[in-house]
Amino acid sequence: MRVDPVELAVVLAALAPPGIVTGARLITPDDLGGLRVEERAAVANAVPGRRHEFASGRTLLRELLGTSEAILVGPTRAPRLPAGVVGSLAHDRALVVAAVSHDPTVRALGIDIEPTDLLTSDMARVILRDDERDVDAHLAFTLKEAAYKAWSTGPEAAMTAVIASGVRALPACRSTLSAAQIDAVVAHTRNDLQQP
Ligand SMILES: CC(C)(COP(=O)(O)OP(=O)(O)OC[C@H]1O[C@@H](n2cnc3c(N)ncnc32)[C@H](O)[C@@H]1OP(=O)(O)O)[C@@H](O)C(=O)NCCC(=O)NCCS
Numbered sequence: 001m002r003v004d005p006v007e008l009a010v011v012l013a014a015l016a017p018p019g020i021v022t023g024a025r026l027i028t029p030d031d032l033g034g035l036r037v038e039e040r041a042a043v044a045n046a047v048p049g050r051r052h053e054f055a056s057g058r059t060l061l062r063e064l065l066g067t068s069e070a071i072l073v074g075p076t077r078a079p080r081l082p083a084g085v086v087g088s089l090a091h092d093r094a095l096v097v098a099a100v101s102h103d104p105t106v107r108a109l110g111i112d113i114e115p116t117d118l119l120t121s122d123m124a125r126v127i128l129r130d131d132e133r134d135v136d137a138h139l140a141f142t143l144k145e146a147a148y149k150a151w152s153t154g155p156e157a158a159m160t161a162v163i164a165s166g167v168r169a170l171p172a173c174r175s176t177l178s179a180a181q182i183d184a185v186v187a188h189t190r191n192d193l194q195q196p
Contacts, residue, residue, distance in 0.1 A: 005095055012097060019103030022111075023064050025096050031055035034062075036070035053091040057098065061089060064100045078153045088149050110150030112142045129188055132181075140185050147189040 005024040012022035029048070032055045039058055043051045061071050061079060064087075074080040081087050087100035088111040099111045116138065119127070124137035132140060 003095060008095065008097065012099070016099060019106055020099050020101045020109065021064050022097070022099045023060050024098075025056050025060040025063075027053050027056040027091060027094055027096055029055075031059040034059050038070045038072055042073050053096060057089045057091060057096045060096050060098045061087065061100065064098055074153075076152050078149065086153070088146070088153070090145070090149075108150040108153055110146035110148065110153075112145040112149070114138060114142050114145070129192075132185060132188065135181050135185060143182065143185050144189045147186050151189070 005026050008024040009022070012024060016022045029052050032051060035043075035055050035058060039054070043054045046054070057079075058071050061081075062068065065082065065085060067082065069082065072080040079087065079089055081100070084104070085100055085102055086106055086109050087098060088109040089096065089098045090111050090113045091097075092113050092115050095113065097111055097113050099109050101109060119137050119141075127137045127141045127144070128135060
């Protein structure tokens with residue numbers, strides 16, 4: 001299904017808790033020209049599709065932040081954002097989405113987008129823990145990826161409320177995942193990530 005980035009941006013804006021700015025953009029080779037020199041170097045050896053998603057992601061982040069500065073790749077591969085800003089980025093085959101915040105009370109953000117292709121039962125088994133079998137695997141996967149991004153870029157204590165409050169606002173998720181299930185998946189992800 002083709003998703004309109006404008007419609008997606010409206011949905012994201014409705015989902016975002018206060019103080020968080022979100023956006024969506026089609027991935028297009030046209031954005032390559034906007035890459036800053038240092039950014040271009042980061043994907044110089046990448047395949048075209050990777051260069052395009054990277055360029056559209058940087059374009060979207062710059063738009064949301066109102067900056068013209070380069071956004072380099074940090075040591076965990078998360079975008080290196082200006083001081084005082086937290087944010088997160090994700091792409092699927094056609095779209096990039098991002099969330100940023102200047103609010104000092106927002107300590108970390110995680111965002112994810114996944115295709116809705118049918119998951120095989122083998123994939124669902126990998127994604128879901130035994131105690132998560134009643135949860136939709138697509139939503140759980142998206143939640144776990146977003147939780148991972150927030151966890152890897154910020155203090156873990158900060159992430160749960162941010163992600164869960166965003167997810168709970170989504171009507172499709174609300175009818176599929178209960179608040180308790182969302183909390184459980186995020187808590188499991190945090191605990192699993194903390195295992196040595
Ligand atoms: C890092 C990871 C989350 C990226 O997910 P992905 O599906 O490959 O890619 P996405 O499009 O969703 O996100 C990519 C963006 O995430 C950001 N990113 C990459 N690594 C990151 C990290 N460690 N922390 C935060 N953000 C990160 C980058 O902005 C990247 O885009 P860019 O390179 O163009 O700047 C994924 O590769 C990963 O390592 N997952 C393991 C975590 C886990 O246990 N998940 C649960 C599985 S059941």
